[in-house]
Amino acid sequence: MAGTAQGIGNGSHRQAGADPVAKVEIANLSKIYTGSSGDVVALEQTNLSIFRNEFVCVVGPSGCGKTTLLNIIAGLESKSAGSVAVDGEEVKGPGKDRGVIFQQYALFPWKTVQKNVEFGLKLRGLGKQERREKAKTYIELVGLKDFAHAYPKELSGGMKQRVAIARAYAVQPDVLLMDEPFGALDAQTRAQLQEELLKTWAAEKKTCFFITHDVEEAVLLAQRVVIMSARPGRIKEIVPVDIPYPRDQATKLDERFIRIKNEIWSKVYKEYLEIAK
Numbered sequence: 001m002a003g004t005a006q007g008i009g010n011g012s013h014r015q016a017g018a019d020p021v022a023k024v025e026i027a028n029l030s031k032i033y034t035g036s037s038g039d040v041v042a043l044e045q046t047n048l049s050i051f052r053n054e055f056v057c058v059v060g061p062s063g064c065g066k067t068t069l070l071n072i073i074a075g076l077e078s079k080s081a082g083s084v085a086v087d088g089e090e091v092k093g094p095g096k097d098r099g100v101i102f103q104q105y106a107l108f109p110w111k112t113v114q115k116n117v118e119f120g121l122k123l124r125g126l127g128k129q130e131r132r133e134k135a136k137t138y139i140e141l142v143g144l145k146d147f148a149h150a151y152p153k154e155l156s157g158g159m160k161q162r163v164a165i166a167r168a169y170a171v172q173p174d175v176l177l178m179d180e181p182f183g184a185l186d187a188q189t190r191a192q193l194q195e196e197l198l199k200t201w202a203a204e205k206k207t208c209f210f211i212t213h214d215v216e217e218a219v220l221l222a223q224r225v226v227i228m229s230a231r232p233g234r235i236k237e238i239v240p241v242d243i244p245y246p247r248d249q250a251t252k253l254d255e256r257f258i259r260i261k262n263e264i265w266s267k268v269y270k271e272y273l274e275i276a277k
């Protein structure tokens, strides 16, 4: 069932019903870091097409280059070779078409929830009234209506991450890049946020690139799961998740879900063994 990285560009492993237009096109991408202990090949010959409004999850062992790939798409990191294009335009730096959510919430501690969400809107030149209204809408969407005037220190981890999601959504980027956004949360909060993210995505489709260590999370969220291999980091395989949306925690009991999760897990586990050698 699973496609190889090479076969992706022609869309042969696209989910039925997904828009066939490639939103993000990664071609022959390589990244070499020159560090204190010599060169590190973080990514080698990476090819991936992410379709418009598609939800793609990325799994793979620690150090296989997941964050590097995300940062290059975000324009926060330079590449060594190859190309990354969004809507056919080569990525040269950060842009308002791409929003990023990190594992650590990255909120301004001195700003209220409302002001944190408004911040990106201000940068984009929106007027006061428009900022206020837009922020309010997205704060409500993530269930924080009663906390709009609270400061980050008054919020739980899950609530902070909801603010980060609201902030990213409020600026309405086409592409949402998420680096283990729920990694620091307890299992219950994580499950809740997974469902909220799915609902938000259903309400306002975006092209989502979501990194996680949790194979179950990847299968729950994604239309396709990208498995990366370590040393050098490259795309090993892409597994389509042919399970219809809406999905929720009950989906995890679905026989297809369990089969796909086990298939991906056994492949990722092989990679863990590889780096443990």
Ligand SMILES: Nc1ncnc2c1ncn2[C@@H]1O[C@H](COP(=O)(O)OP(=O)(O)OP(=O)(O)O)[C@@H](O)[C@H]1O
Binding pocket: 033, 034, 035, 040, 041, 042, 060, 061, 062, 063, 064, 065, 066, 067, 068, 069, 233
């Ligand atoms: N700024 C940097 N300078 C030098 N080497 C780096 C730098 N950032 C990452 N690396 C190296 O590149 C490789 C890939 O790192 P990256 O952070 O992309 O991995 P990852 O898959 O996100 O790992 P994790 O799952 O632990 O977050 C690693 O070997 C890492 O040591």
Ligand SMILES: [Mg+2]
Binding pocket: 066, 067, 068, 179
């Ligand atoms: Mg990482």
